Structures are given as C-alpha cells and as structure tokens.
Amino acid sequence: MNLKYLLVTGTVCFVMVFPTVQADDRHHPAQGRMSGQAASSPAMGMMNMEQMQGQMQSMQDTMSRAQNTDDMEERMRLVQQHMTQMHA
Numbered sequence: 001m002n003l004k005y006l007l008v009t010g011t012v013c014f015v016m017v018f019p020t021v022q023a024d025d026r027h028h029p030a031q032g033r034m035s036g037q038a039a040s041s042p043a044m045g046m047m048n049m050e051q052m053q054g055q056m057q058s059m060q061d062t063m064s065r066a067q068n069t070d071d072m073e074e075r076m077r078l079v080q081q082h083m084t085q086m087h088a
Helices: 002-023 034-038 050-069 074-085
Strands: none
Touching: 050 074
C-alpha cells in the first residue's frame, strides 16, 4: 500500500512540476522568444509593414492586369513578373 501511495504521489508531483520547468526559458538563453525579438528585428531580413503592403499591392496589380489581358504573350510576361515579385 505504501509503495502504491508513493508512486501515485510521485507521479502527481512530476505531472504538476514538469510543465513549469519546461515553460522556464532561463535554461535556453540562446533561443530567446520569437514574439518580440525576431518579429521586429530588421536584421532578420524582414520588411516593415508598409513595404510589405506595397509589395502585396504591386503583386495584386500585376496579377489583375494578367487576368484582364487578351494577349497571351502579355499574360505570360505578367505572370512571370508576378512570380518574380513573389520571390522577391
């Protein structure tokens, strides 16, 4: 009976303490948190929101022109330009 009580108590303690230990980032100093550091860091190669919105608008305009043209060569050129914009 004592062994069973010890196993149950030990398991309950482990289950309650383990998530707390995992949530503590002090034992992972090099990783940091993604929410504040990497998301706003220009060193990561990310554009700011205005640049991103401008790029999206440019891609949408190019695709809209490609969908509205009747010339197949012009459509292919515009689709290729759109693909280039997406990769940029």
